[in-house]
Amino acid sequence: MEIQSDLKVTIRVNGVAVSAPVQAADSLLDFLRNQARATDVKCGCNQGDCGTCTVIYDGKAIKSCLVLAAQADGKEVRSLKGLMDDPLMQSLQNAFLECGAVQCGFCTPGMLMASWSLLQDNPNPTREEMRQGISGNLCRCTGYKKILDAISLAAAQLLTEHAAAGHQAGQALGRSITPGRESYQASDRLDGQARAKAEYLLLGGG
Amino acid sequence: MSITIGKGIPKVDAQHKVRGDTIYADDYSVPGMLYGKVLRSRYPAARILALRTARAEHLEGVVAVITAKDVPHNELTARFGQSTSVGVQFEGIYRVLADQEVRYFGEPIALVAAETPELAEQACQMIEVEYQPLEGIFDPVTAMEQGVRQVAEKSHNIASHFKIRKGNVEEAFAHADVIVEGTYQVPYQDHAYLEPESGVAWVDEDGTINIRVSSQVIEHFREVAEVLDLPHSRVRYLGTWIGGGFGGKEDITVESFLALLAWKTRRPVKLTYTRTESLLTHSKRHPFFMEYKTGATKDGRITAVQARLISDAGSYSALSPWVLLYATVNAAGPYHVDNIWVDSYAVMTNTPVTSAFRGFGAPQVNFAYESQIDRLSRCLGIDPLELRRRNFLRQGNSLDTGWIYDRPVAICEAAEKAWNALGPKVTSPNPRVAIGHGLGAGMCSYGRLTFLHDTSRSYINLELDGSAVIRCGVPDVGGGQGHILCQIAAEELGLPIESIKLFITDSQLTPLAGTTTATRQLYMSGNATLKAARVLRKRMLEKASQMLCVPVENLQVQAGKILSTSQPEKSVDLVPLVNRMSTEGIELFVEAQFNAPFTSIPASEMIEGQIHPDYTFGAYAVEVEVNRETGALRVPRIVACFDVGKALNPVIVEGQIEGGGIQGFGYALTEDMKIEKGIIQTPSFAEYLIPTAVDVPDLETILLESGTGLGPYGAKGIGEPPMVSIAPALTNAIFDAVGVRITSLPATPEKILMGMLAQEEGSE
Numbered sequence: 025m026e027i028q029s030d031l032k033v034t035i036r037v038n039g040v041a042v043s044a045p046v047q048a049a050d051s052l053l054d055f056l057r058n059q060a061r062a063t064d065v066k067c068g069c070n071q072g073d074c075g076t077c078t079v080i081y082d083g084k085a086i087k088s089c090l091v092l093a094a095q096a097d098g099k100e101v102r103s104l105k106g107l108m109d110d111p112l113m114q115s116l117q118n119a120f121l122e123c124g125a126v127q128c129g130f131c132t133p134g135m136l137m138a139s140w141s142l143l144q145d146n147p148n149p150t151r152e153e154m155r156q157g158i159s160g161n162l163c164r165c166t167g168y169k170k171i172l173d174a175i176s177l178a179a180a181q182l183l184t185e186h187a188a189a190g191h192q193a194g195q196a197l198g199r200s201i202t203p204g205r206e207s208y209q210a211s212d213r214l215d216g217q218a219r220a221k222a223e224y225l226l227l228g229g230g
Numbered sequence: 231m232s233i234t235i236g237k238g239i240p241k242v243d244a245q246h247k248v249r250g251d252t253i254y255a256d257d258y259s260v261p262g263m264l265y266g267k268v269l270r271s272r273y274p275a276a277r278i279l280a281l282r283t284a285r286a287e288h289l290e291g292v293v294a295v296i297t298a299k300d301v302p303h304n305e306l307t308a309r310f311g312q313s314t315s316v317g318v319q320f321e322g323i324y325r326v327l328a329d330q331e332v333r334y335f336g337e338p339i340a341l342v343a344a345e346t347p348e349l350a351e352q353a354c355q356m357i358e359v360e361y362q363p364l365e366g367i368f369d370p371v372t373a374m375e376q377g378v379r380q381v382a383e384k385s386h387n388i389a390s391h392f393k394i395r396k397g398n399v400e401e402a403f404a405h406a407d408v409i410v411e412g413t414y415q416v417p418y419q420d421h422a423y424l425e426p427e428s429g430v431a432w433v434d435e436d437g438t439i440n441i442r443v444s445s446q447v448i449e450h451f452r453e454v455a456e457v458l459d460l461p462h463s464r465v466r467y468l469g470t471w472i473g474g475g476f477g478g479k480e481d482i483t484v485e486s487f488l489a490l491l492a493w494k495t496r497r498p499v500k501l502t503y504t505r506t507e508s509l510l511t512h513s514k515r516h517p518f519f520m521e522y523k524t525g526a527t528k529d530g531r532i533t534a535v536q537a538r539l540i541s542d543a544g545s546y547s548a549l550s551p552w553v554l555l556y557a558t559v560n561a562a563g564p565y566h567v568d569n570i571w572v573d574s575y576a577v578m579t580n581t582p583v584t585s586a587f588r589g590f591g592a593p594q595v596n597f598a599y600e601s602q603i604d605r606l607s608r609c610l611g612i613d614p615l616e617l618r619r620r621n622f623l624r625q626g627n628s629l630d631t632g633w634i635y636d637r638p639v640a641i642c643e644a645a646e647k648a649w650n651a652l653g654p655k656v657t658s659p660n661p662r663v664a665i666g667h668g669l670g671a672g673m674c675s676y677g678r679l680t681f682l683h684d685t686s687r688s689y690i691n692l693e694l695d696g697s698a699v700i701r702c703g704v705p706d707v708g709g710g711q712g713h714i715l716c717q718i719a720a721e722e723l724g725l726p727i728e729s730i731k732l733f734i735t736d737s738q739l740t741p742l743a744g745t746t747t748a749t750r751q752l753y754m755s756g757n758a759t760l761k762a763a764r765v766l767r768k769r770m771l772e773k774a775s776q777m778l779c780v781p782v783e784n785l786q787v788q789a790g791k792i793l794s795t796s797q798p799e800k801s802v803d804l805v806p807l808v809n810r811m812s813t814e815g816i817e818l819f820v821e822a823q824f825n826a827p828f829t830s831i832p833a834s835e836m837i838e839g840q841i842h843p844d845y846t847f848g849a850y851a852v853e854v855e856v857n858r859e860t861g862a863l864r865v866p867r868i869v870a871c872f873d874v875g876k877a878l879n880p881v882i883v884e885g886q887i888e889g890g891g892i893q894g895f896g897y898a899l900t901e902d903m904k905i906e907k908g909i910i911q912t913p914s915f916a917e918y919l920i921p922t923a924v925d926v927p928d929l930e931t932i933l934l935e936s937g938t939g940l941g942p943y944g945a946k947g948i949g950e951p952p953m954v955s956i957a958p959a960l961t962n963a964i965f966d967a968v969g970v971r972i973t974s975l976p977a978t979p980e981k982i983l984m985g986m987l988a989q990e991e992g993s994e
Contacts, residue, residue: 047348063257064250066473068424069505073915076424104250117248121240124881127889128708129247130254130424130473155923162915164422164474165708167892168923170885 033097037062038106046093053077055093056103064104064133068162075161078134078141079103085141087160104133113140115181119174127165135161139175147182149175233789234717234727235943238881241713242732243471243706255428255444255470256502263430264293266484266491266501267350269340269357270511271332274545274908275367275381275580278330280360283340286353291345294494295353298329298339301490302459310552311449311745312682316831319390322547323382326457326486332361333381333545333580335909336511343491343499366908370542370577371519381545381578389543390551390576392558393836394630397569399525402534406525410605414522414598415974416957418903419515419587419896422920425473426508431488432498439489442468446479446705447745448737453482454489465489469735472746475707476893477586480747481513481548509913513585514903516541516553516576518594524602525569530612532621535562535602535630539574539595541584548585550576556675557591559631559841563599564641564673565618566627580908586747588893589674589953596672597975600958604668604965614669614962615649618642622671623847633840638938640873641847645671647932648851648871655853655966664856666967670959671849675842676749676947677940680829686754687741690719690762691819694812696790696804697729703740704755709949710882711751715759717878718942722763723770724787724804741821749947752878753843754824756942762822773811774802844940846951848872850891850959856967861983863899865960871932875939875946883948888929890952896921898957902976 029045035052036042037060044059053070056062056079065088068076072090079088080102088101107113116139119125126132135158142149142157149157154175155168163171246252283295298304308324310316328339340357344350367373373387381387403409429443441454448467455465472479484501491499503512518541525534539557543550554576561572589596603621607614622642628634648669655667678684688702700719706712716730734740743755767787774792775782778800785792793801812818829840853867870887877883900919904911912918939946961972970985 063253066254066424067256068426068473069915071505071914071916074424074505108249120248121244124238124240124244124885126241126244126247126708127885128423128425128472128474129243129252132247133250136248151928159922159924162422162424162920162922164424164476164893164920165889166885167888167890167895167921167929168926169888169928170881172923172928 031094033093035060035096036100038102048094050093051089052091052093052096052101053088055096056088056101062103062105066130066133068130075138076131076134078137078161080137080141085138104136107140112143112182115178116140116174119178119181123170123174123177125166125170125174131161131163135163135171143175143179143182148179232721233724234720235878236880238879239717239727241710241882242716242727243713252471254425254473255430255442258430258442259500260430260432260498263498263500264343264345264491264495265347265350266487266499267342267347267354268338268487269342269354271328271335271337271339273332273361273363274335275364276332276361277364278328278332278339278359279362280358281339282358286342286356289349289353289356291349292342292353293345293497294343294491295357296341296490296494298327301326301457303457304329306453306456308548309453310549310682311447316681319835320551322389324453325546334582336582337545338487341487341491343495366580368579368581368908370540370579373577373579374540374575381580387578388575389547389578390554391835392555392574394558394561394570394572395836396630396632399534399536399569399571402569403523403525406533407528408606408609409523409525410602410609411523412598412602412605413973414520414601416518416594416597417975418517418905419901420509420903420918421474421476421478421587422918423474423476423478426503426505427479427483427512428502429484429488430498430500431492433492433496437464439465439492440468441465441485441488442470443485443488444470444472444479445483445485446472446475446707446747448703448705448735449742449745450482450485451737454485457486458489458493467735467737469705472705472707475746476588477590477747478512480586480745483512505915506913509918510910511582513548513583515587516543516550516584516594518557520595520598522598522602524606526606526610528610530610530617530620532565532567534569535567536571537561537598539572541576542581543576543578544581544584545578546583547576547578548583550584553586553591555837557595558837560592560673561595561599562630563596564623564671564847565621566623567630570630572630581905582910588890588950590748590950592672592674592954593894593897593957596954597957600670600672600955601961601973604958604962615645618645618671631838631841637844638936639847640934640936641671641673641849644847644871644873644934645669645849647934648849648869651869651930651932652851652853652867658855662858664858664967666854666856666963666965668852668854668959668961668963668966669849670955670957670962672955673845673847674749674951674954675845677753677826677843678748678750680827680840680843681831683828684744684750684754684826685823686743686758687821687823688715688743688755688758688762689741689819689821690759690766692766692808694809696725696808697731698723698725699731699733700759701733701740702755702759703735703737703743704751705735705746707746709886710879711746714752714756714878714882718756718759719763722760722767724789749949749951752945753941753947754826756945758822758824760942761824762820765820765822769811769816770807773816774807777802777807777810844946846872846874846946846948848951848955850956852959852963854960854963854967856964856982858968858986861979861986863964863979863982865895866927867930868927868956869930869932870952871934872948872951873934873936873946874948875941876935876937876944877933878943878945880933883933884931886948887931887952890950891929891956892921892926894953894956895926895960897975898960899976900925902978
């Protein structure tokens, strides 16, 4: 779609500067989906209610439908695609897979961004803090339990890895998205167990 | 020793979904694409006196404007996928665009295709519609009366009527020790899938219309072809991964509009509804008005149930007759009752279209019959679980249609397990908080009505490197409908799941598998895939038997090889085996069809005998905390227990129960769709409140595996059943806490508070 407009903005999307003309009323979400082709950012309501368009904007998780494209001129935006190499995001993606936190998947990119932002700010959240952290993101399929389980699992893994990294400085944190066969075990999914395991490791056990 | 069955293997589609790679309907664009927009009625009931499109057509950038007169076949008989006529009481009109009259607020009147979405919107505003408002009919109960204006082109507003007559209720009530009567009302519910209705269409070089759309039913290519007066073979559906469906993408949404615009402009067209448009105008769950009378002996044996059900069928009948039929068949619930009388009516009004929604008539009556049981339990002083135990359906009992249910029924065990998991009730340390426990049990069919003669097809072929491709026209709404076929094929063919490529939902390239509705895909397409895989497996074993000189019965398929059980040194790897088969011209592909049991079409409004292939049974037990001063409600615990037959993938099964349970939680407590004179007053997620993560507890799931289902490996369907039973469990718990009987959903704090205030007044 070609836009006739004198207003041109440049926004860094996942590390790449995208310059395009915009209409005054265009939202950052419009810009991301239509100009930057970042279709991993979803549009579920365009009214700030559902959270499917959540991105990291100037370091904070925001709903991109609530920001004007013009406002975002010169800013840095990251969508899920911009965090593919990030160890925390990879942990979350793995955990979402293993815990069965993905059904239709339409809320998933936004939910991953909200979860990532939550764990960035608070690496060891309580279940209640996790609920608060994703309360701006609607999911109609899962009833949220498996999403919360996934966040717990990723948090626990992160804590475990930090503990391990303490002993072996410089160890790489990257991992494959495809989980190993052993990770299919249902018992590993449980929030409490995963947390207990992480705490045990943190305290120097194992 | 299952390889993949019974394992919580991550879904194949979840892999691309967590990477943000999934291309949903609106994520797809085609060069040179136009944007579609729908002009909708501003009145719930009006005559269209004039429709002037010239100004819109002349707007630069507008490529097409379409009204009813431009639609080759604007009116069709609404179908439910049946290939033969099943009688007028199941029929209604599917009208693409309003012609002389509009029947509901938001009814489509005209379509525009333009170079930008903004231009399309602007053109819609430039179309002049002259309306003559008509008296709106908004209340289905009064709409049934004689002399009321007719909403549709019928002699009355009753779209459908069904009856159940089992035993003799009059006599049973005359002999009953106790009779409980209640009136119940359940509201609209919006599917609120996070992906709004969307699609892109284009016309091929050979004149075939391709529609890439988020739909639960790719077989709608037939209806769309009829709308355009084209051969069925000239319309092709390319289904997408669906961003939630729940029944709301079962009827045609954007497809006819897309096809018309692409056909007229000969350019690709995209059409995506806004959230407001979706909430205001797409189909909803049927509101029901229900009168129930239940008779029992003093030792708690239910002897009679009489029910009168009135459903608001909205302005076009859509799937209302079918939903009504399901409600009728479910009206007495999972109980053995000798005397049952049901009269049910679907009534047309000038309100939004009501149609399919997860549960399909079962949640409505379930709220009523489980409230009745709870009332009976209070009235008789018998514990709610014990009262149900004395009446639960057992193998060999007859359902309300008289059909002898000759399969094991684990409803009693499910209710016991859920209730016991809740544990004893404690008193809150906070004197303002009252704690209550509630139980809800229920049943829900899986598989389509047996008289619709349901079938599904699936295709598997082995590649020369030992990988495999499944082709199956199964729309995937996120419940693992596609993925589970991979697990089944992997199990039977001894392949790792990663080496199976799943290809779904192309109406011209995948064998048609039927709709992703009615909790039927695991049952139907699972069985079709199992059948195909077993034929292929047999061919592999026969060839291996010849190569290894080991009888077939002594061979097993395991992790990419076929080996002898008696002489383990004798084995052949899959790759050389497949290549040998290929060289010898043995077919490496199978397409199989699975047929559900068939019965004959009901001859009249009297519903008798077998209606569904089978049922899934389950129960919820919940704990609530009610604030005695404000009516505010907190739900600390929900326990669900369902007999799933066999959990082929326990993580997916739990996910269905957790998600269905929370959707039912919203129905019961938070989703308050306000409608005034046919116009929805809550058209956003800020007003229509679906549960968020902070509103709900972690739903606890207990799976029973009786192994008695009709699906592969004894599985039952679990897509819709979890939507049933949670609402009455919650309202029964509210009664247990504060003695307020909620008879209309949602159970808002206001209703609870008003109930408590009424009690105080009553006691003063």
